[in-house]
Amino acid sequence: MENTNEMTLIFDSRPVNEGLARITAASFCTQLNPTLEEVADLKTAVSEAVTNCIIHGYEGEIHKIRMDLRRKGQELFVDITDQGVGIADVKKAMEPLYTTKPEKERSGMGFTFMEAFMDEVTVDSTVGVGTSVHMKKTIRR
Amino acid sequence: MENTNEMTLIFDSRPVNEGLARITAASFCTQLNPTLEEVADLKTAVSEAVTNCIIHGYEGEIHKIRMDLRRKGQELFVDITDQGVGIADVKKAMEPLYTTKPEKERSGMGFTFMEAFMDEVTVDSTVGVGTSVHMKKTIRR
Amino acid sequence: MSAIFQQEGSVLMIHLPADVDHPVSDEIRKESDRIIANVYIRTMIFDFEKTGFMDSSGIGLLMGRYRALGMRQGCIRAVQVNSHIDKLLHLSGVHRYIEIQRSEGEGKI
Amino acid sequence: MSAIFQQEGSVLMIHLPADVDHPVSDEIRKESDRIIANVYIRTMIFDFEKTGFMDSSGIGLLMGRYRALGMRQGCIRAVQVNSHIDKLLHLSGVHRYIEIQRSEGEGKI
Ligand SMILES: Nc1ncnc2c1ncn2[C@@H]1O[C@H](COP(=O)(O)OP(=O)(O)O)[C@@H](O)[C@H]1O
Ligand SMILES: Nc1ncnc2c1ncn2[C@@H]1O[C@H](COP(=O)(O)OP(=O)(O)O)[C@@H](O)[C@H]1O
Numbered sequence: 301m302e303n304t305n306e307m308t309l310i311f312d313s314r315p316v317n318e319g320l321a322r323i324t325a326a327s328f329c330t331q332l333n334p335t336l337e338e339v340a341d342l343k344t345a346v347s348e349a350v351t352n353c354i355i356h357g358y359e360g361e362i363h364k365i366r367m368d369l370r371r372k373g374q375e376l377f378v379d380i381t382d383q384g385v386g387i388a389d390v391k392k393a394m395e396p397l398y399t400t401k402p403e404k405e406r407s408g409m410g411f412t413f414m415e416a417f418m419d420e421v422t423v424d425s426t427v428g429v430g431t432s433v434h435m436k437k438t439i440r441r
Numbered sequence: 442m443e444n445t446n447e448m449t450l451i452f453d454s455r456p457v458n459e460g461l462a463r464i465t466a467a468s469f470c471t472q473l474n475p476t477l478e479e480v481a482d483l484k485t486a487v488s489e490a491v492t493n494c495i496i497h498g499y500e501g502e503i504h505k506i507r508m509d510l511r512r513k514g515q516e517l518f519v520d521i522t523d524q525g526v527g528i529a530d531v532k533k534a535m536e537p538l539y540t541t542k543p544e545k546e547r548s549g550m551g552f553t554f555m556e557a558f559m560d561e562v563t564v565d566s567t568v569g570v571g572t573s574v575h576m577k578k579t580i581r582r
Numbered sequence: 583m584s585a586i587f588q589q590e591g592s593v594l595m596i597h598l599p600a601d602v603d604h605p606v607s608d609e610i611r612k613e614s615d616r617i618i619a620n621v622y623i624r625t626m627i628f629d630f631e632k633t634g635f636m637d638s639s640g641i642g643l644l645m646g647r648y649r650a651l652g653m654r655q656g657c658i659r660a661v662q663v664n665s666h667i668d669k670l671l672h673l674s675g676v677h678r679y680i681e682i683q684r685s686e687g688e689g690k691i
Numbered sequence: 692m693s694a695i696f697q698q699e700g701s702v703l704m705i706h707l708p709a710d711v712d713h714p715v716s717d718e719i720r721k722e723s724d725r726i727i728a729n730v731y732i733r734t735m736i737f738d739f740e741k742t743g744f745m746d747s748s749g750i751g752l753l754m755g756r757y758r759a760l761g762m763r764q765g766c767i768r769a770v771q772v773n774s775h776i777d778k779l780l781h782l783s784g785v786h787r788y789i790e791i792q793r794s795e796g797e798g799k800i
Contacts, residue, residue, distance in 0.1 A: 322635070344637050492746065
């Protein structure tokens, strides 16, 4: 069955690996024949979620981030997980412009972009345990 | 410490993922400032090892392949592992032109290319357990 | 690939690299703040000609420079913006504060 | 991206895609064998103009076609070969059986 496929990337929470995660996701996605626009959307969403693990989840410490990608027909599922500080109020965190790191010039637009560029975004988070962002996008051809 | 970094990619043994593994390895490698030639060499070596897992290790069945990449300064370590049939005689397997799948038009040059393009190649394999190829390459700048 | 900074009088032009993400935005923020601290800069022009990718870190960078230059009308301009970047600038509301000029062949706004 | 096949008389020209790896080689083998079974082909020319990547699957493909065409001198030609591909062709010894022409600006062999 060539219309299912899955992969997992586990990597250090270093800023240089944000590019690695984006390129790996874009490469995995090519088998669904996406438009350039769809690839750009996916890369932005992945970049937001991974940057959040690095800046917020681990607050600059080096630990592992996990990215799971799964394809089912033209549906692409992306899960990005850290075992960092977690989010106390997910609903508030997902509001546009809300950020807990304004001093780092975060714009508070991360979750807004994820929601704009993917079809579905849900967040599981437990304070002190970690955060998992689940995203889904259907690639139309 | 920006001069160490590591990642693991776990993926289905589907031919379409040979390209995924190559691109992920090339992307991870960019932080070492490689020449285009060094990137091409790395991609060929990764492609050989991953293709072997798919064709020989799992003989076309879909199971998991694991690729570990580690950077230490200008040294790049690549381990590619399957839990497939294994190799009875590694020394013989590594000889140029030796192949057990001539009917699939394999050239028997896989290990030869890995050895030509990487600085070190060692193979751990146990029949019925699987095969792990360890490669090392120093990126000069 | 890094950003290229070009200062002429009170105008600072920043030619952005292919990917404007979190590490790149951090770098550009530091360098542009260093320049602002030394020379009087009235206008900053971000040139997106080579830029294919951006995320919300770039939005933070633009809004941060807007604040650094005193939030004056027209103090920040984004030029040669492609459709993906333009989408980000509008979604984030940044287009209300900075002047945007689309890349040629894509029509101006 | 797939290979493009061009047949003219007894010559089959195959314009290879950017990456010549295992799945691509399998595809090209099947298609070229289908053509050989239907038309008399004397010479196969592999055009590497667009090809930046190859691995030993491509070597298997070339040697397999050499056998399929009766192992005649000059029956297989590789043209517009870049330095990386050329290295593979020499390392594998395939240059003893097929004619190789380097891409322009890189000098002929
Ligand atoms: N992985 C995470 N771990 C902990 N907190 C997070 C994580 N992701 C997001 N958050 C919280 O949610 C807030 C909003 O996130 P986001 O919309 O991406 O904006 P920004 O990253 O610009 O702050 C963050 O400021 C942070 O408090
Ligand atoms: N991962 C693996 N699992 C089992 N056998 C392997 C594996 N990799 C290589 N081999 C054995 O070693 C032989 C030589 O491998 P290689 O030099 O790559 O040439 P080729 O792939 O063209 O056969 C293969 O034909 C196969 O018998």
